[in-house]
Amino acid sequence: MTPRTSLPDAALTGLRSGFAGEVHAPGDPGYDEARTVFNSMIDRRPAVVAQCASEADVARALALARDRELEVAVRGGGHSVAGMALSEGGLVIDLRRMRGVSVDRDARSARVGGGAVMSDLDRATQPHSLATTGGRVSTTGVGGFTLGGGSGWLERKFGLACDNLLAADVVTADGGTVRASADENPELFWALHGGGGNFGVVTSLTLRLHDLPAMSMVMVLFRPENGPEAVRTYRDVMATAPDEAGGACIYITGPPEEWVPEALVGRLVCAALITFAGTEAEARDVAAPLLALDPEAAVIDTVPYADLQCMLDDPPGMRNYWSAEYLSGFPDEAVAAFCADAATMPVPTNTQHVLFPMGGAVARGPADYPLPWRSSPWAVHPFGVWESEADDERVRRWVRGVRATMMPWANGAVYLNFIGREGQERVMAGFGEDAYERLSRVKARFDPDNVFHLNHNVKPAVAMV
Incomplete structure (x- = not known):
């Protein structure tokens, strides 16, 4: 299709x-x-942005795209690091007007509009002391997050977001509407558990909710020279921690918060975070070995889950470049390599060098979903966020360098929501070869012309070469 400007x-x-x-x-x-x-960093000029308020609007926009041969992009939260929510000269189906959340307390479920962001869901469920696994940033779109798998603070207890997907309403490329659930269009329902936005415009999702009467956190800060000991301790803590415990080890620029010593503000620090689906006392017990290391600063508190979800929010208008490697193990040699990469992290920026613990309900989840990374015990996520264009190359070079450093312990699988455009080989690594073939057959049924290709794309079986 030829890009158009008007x-x-x-x-x-x-x-x-x-x-x-x-x-x-x-x-x-x-x-x-x-x-x-x-x-x-993404500056594209679509020919038209259709901010849809109904499924009928979505169908009308798709009809225009067909008639005018316009490339189609679908926008929920707009958080794709590669800018997949925009098409240069094409048509954008913008779902932000379809962001309502309806909670059924008795059924322990929520019906979520395709344009809702994480804070819409979290704020709606919190008054009921209910929650489900959400992204770690409050402005992330629920739709794209869930369809890509959905990794978050609660995953070790409640599973990935897609594990909690009960049903979805989908507008297909021809403008028709289908419902996907365990009983209706089960192959499409399977494909939506990690297959992304390849199969249509998901206008609503029904998600399983779980009781969450309390949420707590412990965050401790260390100087970078003490980082290796802190990371090793965190690794050992999480090896035996209950499923209620999650969190991350994160190298960051010390923020200008009251609890952060002035000497650490604007400097590289190692933060160890324990999130806990339970009480402050329980969280403190899990974090005891970290607290025993005499950190430079510590915050221990019970915090509403919706507020915890905002904790790592970045200010708008920043430049972004991310990637990830999933690991088969995290021995002392890997710890040393991870911490050495932190020493070269661009500081001060909003960049984060993240180690996520997996396991728990993630590893126990359905093995047939197109999510080969879910069995990995650890994930390393270099998350480049910065302000000045002058820093573009050094941050991107650092992110790529982290991937290279972690390669001896990487298993090759990858969570596609954590990466941008890194080639078809990485797409295959995100789905798995056998699952990709099955996804391609679903794609051939629901989107044979590959209208929805601005994503980590699955090509329809009839078009595969």
């Missing part, structure tokens, strides 16, 4: 007629806001 007035008028949402084209007052995404 559409004829008649085409825009036709789309706007009877459209419940709003349509933005170049020159419209809301156009620039409508095409702004999380990663400020």
Whole structure:
């Protein structure tokens, strides 16, 4: 398809007629806001942004794309690091007006609009003392997060987000609407457990909720020279921790918070975080070996889950570049390599060098989903976030360097929500070869022309070479 920068007035008028949402084209007052995404490095100019308010709006927008041969992008939270929510000269189906959340307390479930972000879900479930695994950033879109697998603080207790997917409503490339659940379109339902947005526009999801009467956290800070001991201790703590415990070891720039010593603000620090689906006393017990290391600072508190979800939020307008490696093990040699990479991390920036513990309900989840990384015990996630264009190359070089350093312990699998465009080989590593073939057959049924290809793409079986 040939990129376009504008559409004829008649085409825009036709789309706007009877459209419940709003349509933005170049020159419209809301156009620039409508095409702004999380990663400020992405600057694309769609021919039209259709901010849909209903499934009918989605179908109308897809019809225009077919008629005008426009490339289609789908936007939920807009958090794709590669900017997959935008098409240069194409049509964007923007779901942000479809972000309602309805909680059924008795059924322990929530129906979530396709444009909802994590804070919409978390704030709706919190008054009921219910929750489900969500992303670690409150502005992440629930739809893309869940369809890609969904890794978060509660995963060791409640499983991945997609493990809690009960049903989804999907508008397909031809404008039809289908429902996917264990009883309806079961192959599509299977594909939505990690297969991403390859099969249509998911306009709503029904998610299983779990009782969460209390959420606690322990965060301790160490100087970088004490980082290796802290990381080793964290590794050993999580090896025997209950499923309620999650968290991460994170090298960060010391933030200007009251509890952070002034000498650490703006400097590299090693933070060990224990999140706990339970009481402060229980969290403190798990974190006891870390507290015994005499950290430079510590925060121990019971915190509402929705507030915890905001803790790592980055300010808007930042530049982003991320990647990940999933590990078969994390021996002392890997700890040393991880900490050595931290020493070269660009500071001060909002960049994070993250080690996530896996296991628990993640590893026990359904083995047939297209998520080969779920059996990994550890994940390393170099998360580049910075402000100045002048730092672009050094941050990207550092992220790629972390991947290379971790390669001796990597198992080759990868959570695709954590990476950008890294080639078809990495896409295959995210799904697994056998699962990819099954996904491609589902794709051939629901999107034979690969209309939905601005993602970690699965090609329809009939188009495979």
